[in-house]
Amino acid sequence: MDNLAIRVEDVCKVYKLYDKPSDRLKDALGLVRKNRFKEHHALNHVSFEVKKGETIGIIGTNGSGKSTILKIITGVLSPTSGEVEIDGRISALLELGAGFNMEYTGIENVYLNGMMMGFSREEMDARLDDILKFADIGDFVHQPCKTYSSGMFVRLAFAVAINIDPEILIVDEALSVGDVFFQAKCYKKFEDFKAQGKTILFVSHDISSVAKYCDRVILLNKGDKLAEGNAKDMINLYKKVLLKNSDKITGGKILENDASDGKKLWKSNYQLNPDVNEYGTGEAEIIDFALIDEYGNYTNCIQKGTSFTIKSKVKFLSDIQDPIFTYTFKTVQGTAVTGTNTMFEKVGIGMAKTGDTYVATFRQNMDMQGGEYLLSISCTGYVGGEFRAYHRLYDVVGVTVVSDKNTVGFYDMNSEVTIEKCDE
Template sequence: MLENISIKVENLTKTYKLYERPIDRLKEAINPMKKKYHKDFHALKNVSFEIKKGETVGIVGKNGSGKSTILKIITGILTPTSGKVTVNGKISALLELGAGFNPEFTGIENIYLNGTMMGFSRSEMDKKLSSIIEFADIGDFVKQPVKTYSSGMFVRLAFAVAINVEPDILIVDEALAVGDDMFQKKCFTKIDALKKSGKTILFVSHSGSLIIELCDRAIMLDSGENILVGRSNRVVNLYQKLLFASKDKAQMVREQIKKISLIETKVNDVSSPKTIEIKEKETACAENEEEYFDESLIPKDAVFYEKRGASIFDCKILNYKGESVNVLRFGKRYTLNYKVEFFTKCYNVRFGMLIKTKTGIELSGAATANSGEGIPSVNEGSIINVEFEFTPKLTSGVYFLRCGVVGIESDSEIFLDRQVDFIAFRMLQRTQSLMNSLVDLDINSNIYEV
C-alpha cells in the first residue's frame, strides 16, 4: 500500500440474504436441489475509492444508501461479501449511538473496554483517562452504568474516547447530531485540530453545510453504489439535486450525476483556487473604481434542478443604474433580479436567494415570505418578476448566488425550480480596510490610555 494512502477501498460489495419467513432460511439450508428461498439485497455494489493521509472526506447519501455499512466494513465490524479494504493507521470510530459500549459497565469501565478493543494497554489508558473524563464533562455520571445515561451524555463519552486516543484515522457517523450546541462546538474545534495535525478524517452526515465546511472531498453513495467523488461543494450540490428530484425523474438525475466528468469540471471551474487567485490579483483596485460586468466570470459548476411547474430565467445582478454587473463594490446597493414563468397553477409560492463562498459556505440569504405564507396561488402562464436588494459587505474574492421558487404540492413544500451557483460575482479589493474576515459587521474600535 502506498505510504500516502490512509484508506483504500477496492471493488467492495456487501450482500444480505432476505427471507420472507424465518422458516425459509431452514428450507434453503436443507433443500437437496439448492433451491433459493431468499432475495439478494446489495447494501454495497462494487464500491472503490482512496483517501489520502491528512484528508478529510465526507460521505453523503440518502437513508439506505450504504453509508453506515461501508464504515462498519472499514472499521472491521462487518466483513464484505467481496472486495478489499486496506487501512494504513490506527482507527478510532464513533458510529451509531452505543456501539462498543457495555450498558452494564460504568463510564470509566467502558473507557478501558474501548481502549482494550483499540489495542491499548491498561497503563496506556491510565495516562489518557483524565483527558477523556475532562473532555466528556459528564461529572459523577462517569462512575455510573452507561444504561442510565441520556443520549447526549452517551455521545459525550463516546466522542471523548474516540478523540483522545490519538488516532491516525477518525471516523464519525452522524453521532454529533445528538450533542448540544456547546459540545458540538467543542467537538468541531477538536476535529479542526486533528485536521491541522495531519490526521485523516472520514465523516458521514446528512448536513450538507457540515460536509462542505469540514471536508476537502466528498463521496456520494446511492443504492449501494459510489456515483460521485469530488470537491465537497460540488458533490453536496448534486446530492441535493438528487434528493429533491421527483420520483419519476430521480433515476434520470442519478444517471446524469454518474456521467459527470470531474476532471473537466476542475479544469474549467471558475471556483478553483488557482483561477480565483489569478483573478483577484488582476482586480486589485482603487477605492473609487466602478463596478462592471466581467464576461469571463461564468460558473461552470452550476446545478439546475428539475422544473416542476415553474422556470427561472433572466437572472442578473443590477446596479442602481439598472446595468448588469458581476464585479461589485463593497457597501454599495445592488439588486438580484430574476423572472419566473409558471407552467401550471401553483399554490403558496415563495421565492428565495442565497450567497455562498467559493467553498460552499452559506453567508446570507432571504425569502419573500415565511413557509406557509407565500402567494396563495399563481395562475398558469403567469410571469413573476423577483427582486432582492442587498448590500455586499464582503472581503475581496469570488462568491456565488443561488435562487429558487417553492410551492405546495400534496401538502408538502417542493422546489418548483432551483438554480445553484448559477451566478458568480467578485468583490473589488478595498485599499483602505482593517477587515480581516469574510463579512463586515461594521465593527469599530476604540483605544485610549487609562
C-alpha cells in the first residue's frame, strides 16, 4: 500500500430479496428450511487499485453498482466477500446531509458532522470560517435546518464535506447541487483538490466531467467490472452499453453495431421520450430515424469535435410537392440551439408520390458544448404559400455531447489561438 490510496480486492455484494416481510422474519429466525429469497448480486468480484494522487472515474448505467462500491469503500456498507484497504483520511460526498439533525441550527450541524468525522471542536473552530464562506447562506446558519430551502441545505452539507482537508475525496454525483454559480464554485474546489495532488474517486453521469478530470476510468455494468482504461476508450465503450447492447458483451468487449444493418428499426437502438410531442396532418409519417457517430455506431452520445450523422426516414401517404426534412437541437430548458432543414440546405426531391419512402441524411461536426440536449425531427412543407406540418416529433430523444473543452455559450467557435511576446 506504499503508493496506493485505495485497494479493492475481489469485492462482492449480495442482497437477499424477499417477496414478503414475513419471509424475511422467518429466515432471520431460522424457521424455514427452504430459502424464501432471491439473491441480487450488486457487485461481482470487483477489483481495482487507486494510486495516491490519481483521479479515477467510475461510470456505468443505473444499477451497475457505482454507488454500492463507493459506500463499501467509505464503510457505509460491508462487502459480502472481498477486501478493501484505505490509506488516508476520506471525505465522502455521497448522500449530502446524511447525519444532519433538522431541529439543530446550521452551526450546530457543522460541529455535529465534524465530530462524526473524527474532528475535535478546536479543529472545527479552525475550519468554520471556510465552511460558512463556501456555503454562503448568510444568517440562516443560526436557524434550524428544517427552515432551509433544499438549495441552502445541500450548500451547507457540501461545504462541510469538502472543507475538512481530506487526503482522499470520494464524490458521487454531488457536484451538480445548487445553482449554476454554486456549481462553478464546487468544480473550482474540485480542481484545487486535483492540483494539490489529492486522490479523487469520482462517480458521475456527467461524462464530460469524467473526460475532463479523470486519469483513468472504470466501467461497471450490472455489478461487473467491464473494463478499465483511459477516459476516451471507456466512454466509447459506455456509449455502447447505454444503447442496451450489453447482451453483446463477449470477453470484456462489446461487438460493433453496424449502422447499415436494416434488420430492425434504427430507432429501436435508443431510449425514446415517452412524452414526445407528436402531431401533424397525417399526409406523411416519420417511420424511423437514427443518430450515428463517426465510427458508424448508433448512439445518442456524441464526442464534441467529431463528425456525426442524423437520418430521418419518411413515408408519404399523399402526394406532396417539395417536402422539407428538418432537425433541431434544444436544451433541456427548451431553448433551440441549432438545427437545419433541406430547404435551408437547398436540397429538394420535387414531388413525393403516395407510397414513396425517402431518407434524409444530415452529416456535420458536433460543435455544441458538452451537455444534455433534446433532438426534434419533422417533415414539413408549404401548400399555396402556407406552412404545413405533415409530421413532427418534438424532443423525441435525448442526446449527450461529451467534451473535455467547453467555451462560453452553446456553441464553440473553434478558435485557433496564439500568444506571442512582443517588445513595447
